[in-house]
Amino acid sequence: MQKQIKLQVARYRPEQESESVFDEFEVPCPNDWVVLDGLNHIKDQLDGTLSYRWSCRMGICGSCGMTVNGEPKLTCATFLTDYAPGPVRVEPLRNFPVIRDLIVDLGDFMQKLVRVKPWIVRAAEKPLSSGEYLQTPEEMDEYKQFSMCINCMLCYSACPIYGLDPKFIGPAAIALAQRYNLDSRDEGAAERLEVLSDHEGIWGCTFVGECTKVCPKNVNPAGAIQRYKLNAALESVKSFFLPRGA
Amino acid sequence: MAHIAEHYTEYHPRWLRPHISTYWWLRKWSYFAFILREISSLFVAWSVVYLLLLVYAAGQGAAEYEAFLEWSRQPWVMALNVSSLALVAFHAVTWFNLAPQALVVHVGHKHVPGSLIAASNYVAWVVVSAIVAWLLIGG
Amino acid sequence: MIKRSAEPLLWMTFSAGGVVAALVLPVLLFLFGVAFPLGWLTPPSVTHLAAVIGHPLTRLALVVVCTVSLFHAAHRFRYTLYDGLQIKHLNELIAILCYGGAVVGSLASVYLLATF
Numbered sequence: 001m002q003k004q005i006k007l008q009v010a011r012y013r014p015e016q017e018s019e020s021v022f023d024e025f026e027v028p029c030p031n032d033w034v035v036l037d038g039l040n041h042i043k044d045q046l047d048g049t050l051s052y053r054w055s056c057r058m059g060i061c062g063s064c065g066m067t068v069n070g071e072p073k074l075t076c077a078t079f080l081t082d083y084a085p086g087p088v089r090v091e092p093l094r095n096f097p098v099i100r101d102l103i104v105d106l107g108d109f110m111q112k113l114v115r116v117k118p119w120i121v122r123a124a125e126k127p128l129s130s131g132e133y134l135q136t137p138e139e140m141d142e143y144k145q146f147s148m149c150i151n152c153m154l155c156y157s158a159c160p161i162y163g164l165d166p167k168f169i170g171p172a173a174i175a176l177a178q179r180y181n182l183d184s185r186d187e188g189a190a191e192r193l194e195v196l197s198d199h200e201g202i203w204g205c206t207f208v209g210e211c212t213k214v215c216p217k218n219v220n221p222a223g224a225i226q227r228y229k230l231n232a233a234l235e236s237v238k239s240f241f242l243p244r245g246a
Numbered sequence: 247m248a249h250i251a252e253h254y255t256e257y258h259p260r261w262l263r264p265h266i267s268t269y270w271w272l273r274k275w276s277y278f279a280f281i282l283r284e285i286s287s288l289f290v291a292w293s294v295v296y297l298l299l300l301v302y303a304a305g306q307g308a309a310e311y312e313a314f315l316e317w318s319r320q321p322w323v324m325a326l327n328v329s330s331l332a333l334v335a336f337h338a339v340t341w342f343n344l345a346p347q348a349l350v351v352h353v354g355h356k357h358v359p360g361s362l363i364a365a366s367n368y369v370a371w372v373v374v375s376a377i378v379a380w381l382l383i384g385g
Numbered sequence: 386m387i388k389r390s391a392e393p394l395l396w397m398t399f400s401a402g403g404v405v406a407a408l409v410l411p412v413l414l415f416l417f418g419v420a421f422p423l424g425w426l427t428p429p430s431v432t433h434l435a436a437v438i439g440h441p442l443t444r445l446a447l448v449v450v451c452t453v454s455l456f457h458a459a460h461r462f463r464y465t466l467y468d469g470l471q472i473k474h475l476n477e478l479i480a481i482l483c484y485g486g487a488v489v490g491s492l493a494s495v496y497l498l499a500t501f
């Protein structure tokens with residue numbers, strides 16, 4: 001018979017309960033099944049009312065983040081067999097309000113994201129006729145790591161500072177700000193510094209470092225934040241030395 | 247305890263907002279290590295106080311200095327200093343390991359690898375320690 | 386607004402202090418806190434020690450070590466209370482106590498070493 005594993009899935013149905021409760025399901029556990037496959041099995045075969053988000057099932061869309069046995073994970077990249085013999089506890093991402101079952105509200109993150117202007121800011125656009133903005137491979141390497149972010153919010157879920165102070169702008173938003181600051185075509189660093197030099201910007205971060213550990217894309221937001229602090233501190237004494245590094 | 251938004255309508259969902267425990271840092275070893283690292287600050291402060299007491303005693307002459315050395319052998323002072331040494335060393339190791347994250351050094355177009363920056367920190371640690379020790383007991 | 390302009394400066398002293406404390410304090414604690422009291426090594430004579438401390442460069446170095454290490458500790462401890470105990474509403478008071486302590490300690494070190 002097919003190997004089975006027990007999933008303990010957090011349920012929250014606001015019309016029915018005021019606290020989240022756990023439902024248990026036995027699901028098959030072949031070697032190539034990820035936690036998301038287990039959830040899909042539940043939804044298709046066992047309980048169609050289970051609610052959760054997913055789309056690409058290949059680590060690109062960033063919508064399937066959940067807490068698996070206490071750790072924030074992309075459920076489409078987390079294999080069930082790694083947790084054998086189980087049980088596997090699946091909960092919604094921490095630090096976000098839960099809407100239903102495994103679905104959390106993204107609104108806060110979405111609002112923060114736009115505040116750091118994650119797009120290329122130019123003082124004046126070149127006319128189309130003068131062609132593209134050129135960039136060398138070295139210039140691209142400067143920010144490439146930070147551009148890999150898929151907005152999965154695992155880093156927010158792992159960050160105790162964000163949990164304690166929801167005003168903190170958070171790891172991915174700062175990493176994305178840094179992604180554009182380090183882009184040779186961008187001229188928006190000063191505008192972003194305005195937003196990020198608040199207490200709720202970079203200074204609230206005490207370098208717990210968890211965001212970097214859980215990031216599925218090796219973005220290293222913790223590193224981005226510390227670099228940004230150094231940069232901001234140098235900016236504030238720029239009468240001394242070093243214009244911004246990149 | 248869940249906090250439930252007051253206005254629950256069809257279009258305004260009733261959110262569940264789990265509360266963060268005051269003891270969140272006991273939940274995971276890595277969170278605890280973080281708090282330990284931050285607590286090292288108290289022991290850094292104590293080390294400075296201890297250093298100043300030593301400077302004061304040395305400035306007062308032989309008798310005061312002897313008394314200081316005697317005092318430093320008291321069990322509770324030793325216990326405090328041994329724990330301080332452990333935590334200040336923990337601070338040093340974590341600090342050196344994390345330094346490359348903030349400091350990205352370019353040589354020409356290349357990034358200097360982080361491990362090299364961390365390694366140079368450790369070399370500096372050994373050199374400084376050796377100089378201090380030599381000044382005090384070697385020279 | 387005051388806070389906002391102070392943060393970078395506080396962070397700079399925090400970082401400088403972090404480096405200095407990591408480089409200098411362990412060896413001093415090891416010698417004077419562990420090795421000498423336990424008799425592993427013989428402590429320097431008072432004349433030798435006074436000569437080392439009395440050198441202008443040492444005195445300057447010690448003032449710097451004490452000052453930045455204390456500000457490092459104050460800054461970090463302030464944030465530990467802030468996050469660890471979730472007592473943000475006492476933020477102002479905590480900040481005054483932490484940085485105030487660092488200022489007092491630094492002045493003490495300046496006084497001690499200037500009059501050494």
Ligand code: SF4
Pocket residue numbers: 148149150151152153154155156171172175211214215216217218219220221
């Ligand atoms: S930085 Fe990493 S963990 Fe955070 S949202 Fe981006 S990809 Fe996810």
Ligand code: FES
Pocket residue numbers: 054055056057058059060061062063064065074075076077
């Ligand atoms: S389903 Fe798209 S990242 Fe997991």
